[in-house]
Amino acid sequence: MTTISIWRWPTPNGLPPLPLVAALCAVLGAMWFTASLVEVDWVHLVGSLGKMAAFAGHFLVRPDWEYLPQLFDKMLETIEMTVLATAIAIVVSLPLGVLAARNATPHIVVYRVVRDLLSLMRALPELVWALVFVSAVGLGPLPGVMALALVTVGFMGKFFAEAIEVVDHKPVEGVRAHGAGWLQVRLFAMLPQALPDFVGTVMYILDHNLRAATILGLVGAGGIGYDLVMAMRLFQYDRLILIALAIYLVVTLLDRLSDQLRSRIIHGARA
Amino acid sequence: MSTISIESVTKRFPNGFEALKGISTEIAAGSFTVILGPSGAGKSTLLRLLNGLEIPSGGSIRIAGEALDKGNLRKLRSSVAMVFQQFNLVDRLSVVTNVLTGRLAHRSWVGSVFYLFRTEDMDIAQQALARVGLTDKAWSRADKLSGGQQQRVGIARALAQRPKVILADEPVASLDPVSSEEIMGLLREIRDRDGITVVVNLHQVDLAKRFADRIIGMNSGRVVFDGPPAELSPQALRTIYQREGMEHDNHLDLALAYA
Numbered sequence: 001m002t003t004i005s006i007w008r009w010p011t012p013n014g015l016p017p018l019p020l021v022a023a024l025c026a027v028l029g030a031m032w033f034t035a036s037l038v039e040v041d042w043v044h045l046v047g048s049l050g051k052m053a054a055f056a057g058h059f060l061v062r063p064d065w066e067y068l069p070q071l072f073d074k075m076l077e078t079i080e081m082t083v084l085a086t087a088i089a090i091v092v093s094l095p096l097g098v099l100a101a102r103n104a105t106p107h108i109v110v111y112r113v114v115r116d117l118l119s120l121m122r123a124l125p126e127l128v129w130a131l132v133f134v135s136a137v138g139l140g141p142l143p144g145v146m147a148l149a150l151v152t153v154g155f156m157g158k159f160f161a162e163a164i165e166v167v168d169h170k171p172v173e174g175v176r177a178h179g180a181g182w183l184q185v186r187l188f189a190m191l192p193q194a195l196p197d198f199v200g201t202v203m204y205i206l207d208h209n210l211r212a213a214t215i216l217g218l219v220g221a222g223g224i225g226y227d228l229v230m231a232m233r234l235f236q237y238d239r240l241i242l243i244a245l246a247i248y249l250v251v252t253l254l255d256r257l258s259d260q261l262r263s264r265i266i267h268g269a270r271a
Numbered sequence: 272m273s274t275i276s277i278e279s280v281t282k283r284f285p286n287g288f289e290a291l292k293g294i295s296t297e298i299a300a301g302s303f304t305v306i307l308g309p310s311g312a313g314k315s316t317l318l319r320l321l322n323g324l325e326i327p328s329g330g331s332i333r334i335a336g337e338a339l340d341k342g343n344l345r346k347l348r349s350s351v352a353m354v355f356q357q358f359n360l361v362d363r364l365s366v367v368t369n370v371l372t373g374r375l376a377h378r379s380w381v382g383s384v385f386y387l388f389r390t391e392d393m394d395i396a397q398q399a400l401a402r403v404g405l406t407d408k409a410w411s412r413a414d415k416l417s418g419g420q421q422q423r424v425g426i427a428r429a430l431a432q433r434p435k436v437i438l439a440d441e442p443v444a445s446l447d448p449v450s451s452e453e454i455m456g457l458l459r460e461i462r463d464r465d466g467i468t469v470v471v472n473l474h475q476v477d478l479a480k481r482f483a484d485r486i487i488g489m490n491s492g493r494v495v496f497d498g499p500p501a502e503l504s505p506q507a508l509r510t511i512y513q514r515e516g517m518e519h520d521n522h523l524d525l526a527l528a529y530a
Binding site: 170171173174175176177178179180181182183184187188189192193195196 | 322324345346348349351352353355357358359360361362363364368372373375376377379380383384386425428429432
């Protein structure tokens with residue numbers, strides 16, 4: 001029988017590449033076997049839908065407008081923590097990013113050490129670092145900022161380094177050939193090329209940090225999180241809905257801002 | 272007096288390819304030298320060695336009497352400018368900032384950290400842009416310019432450096448004939464007016480004949496011709512462009528018929 005198939009993959013024999021198929025099967029198989037371990041139970045999942053709906057019903061309340069001034073204060077504190085932590089992280093991450101980029105590092109050993117340092121910073125989530133710093137310096141926004149900044153350096157340093165690693169080598173050579181020094185080459189040839197990526201990273205991280213800052217209050221590290229948890233525990237849904245809306249509003253505004261800023265930087269100021 | 276002296280220079284790349292098999296020559300101060308040769312002859316490698324972008328495997332290079340080595344690379348580069356085939360500008364920076372990077376060799380990193388330049392550097396950059404006729408484009412982003420204009424920025428960057436030597440690695444290979452003419456004219460004028468030594472790699476035999484004082488022909492890592500353009504006979508061109516293992520090369524005959 002000569003059935004000529006219409007469909008084929010762009011491989012020599014027309015079949016999907018074997019390693020890909022094998023990897024896919026392995027992942028699916030692993031998920032199948034472990035599903036019972038992590039208690040993914042379809043019956044339970046569907047059965048919970050009713051409870052979810054009942055819970056959502058609690059939000060159909062008149063918002064507690066009296067709470068607005070305090071919400072505003074706490075939200076402002078959250079934003080301040082976010083911006084401050086991100087700003088500190090940018091200043092620290094830029095040099096670390098250069099040291100952790102294969103094509104910009106002064107030595108391969110420095111590259112390895114900085115990379116490992118960055119992953120150490122990222123290893124624990126903000127909340128855990130916040131616990132550590134709350135124990136060290138006491139309650140309030142300060143340990144929150146410290147925890148946020150630390151984890152952010154871990155991520156931003158890595159992202160910056162990767163942005164530097166993909167810059168075009170030709171302009172780098174162009175600047176180097178004219179006798180620019182080590183730092184000058186990095187500042188004038190690599191940095192401008194990596195800038196759009198940097199801005200993208202910073203905007204993403206601001207977004208992420210804002211959300212991270214909202215939960216740091218959980219462990220007493222300042223921000224809206226404390227109010228959020230208290231409202232949840234005391235079943236104050238009239239406050240909860242305001243807090244949730246406020247967070248959503250700020251995150252959305254930030255997103256708009258980041259879109260504008262990015263297109264400005266990528267396409268130039270007047271384009 | 273010679274600006275550049277090259278003494279039995281060899282270059283072998285880590286993959287084992289021997290790009291230069293012993294080159295020795297002197298390039299006189301204030302001369303306009305064109306290096307001709309087929310792709311892969313080692314022209315670019317030679318030029319890159321002169322700027323320290325590659326380190327020779329053997330032999331030595333002296334520029335204005337000073338030997339080129341890792342220690343004085345930056346100092347020597349401050350007097351050797353380079354113009355590239357792909358222009359190698361920083362696209363996202365303004366034209367004038369690109370030209371200003373030609374001044375970096377003469378300035379310490381302290382100001383550079385804040386992207387600060389001296390006012391005199393700005394004057395030099397503006398003069399250089401005026402020389403290449405791009406004053407009105409000074410504040411445009413480099414990637415908004417046409418190829419010919421970008422190459423003129425490349426030349427302005429080289430000029431801003433106030434070099435003794437300008438090396439140009441196939442500066443017109445990505446340009447149309449009119450822009451090519453313009454760029455070669457600019458390089459020639461720079462040699463004539465400022466007395467800067469110019470060394471150009473070229474693929475175009477006719478441009479080489481018209482602009483050069485001296486032509487160096489290279490083939491598979493060796494110098495196979497060295498003389499004034501008048502001596503560049505069809506026979507000499509055959510030697511320069513011959514391909515290994517080809518007794519009678521129809522493509523070569525055809526190409527040289529129009530050279």
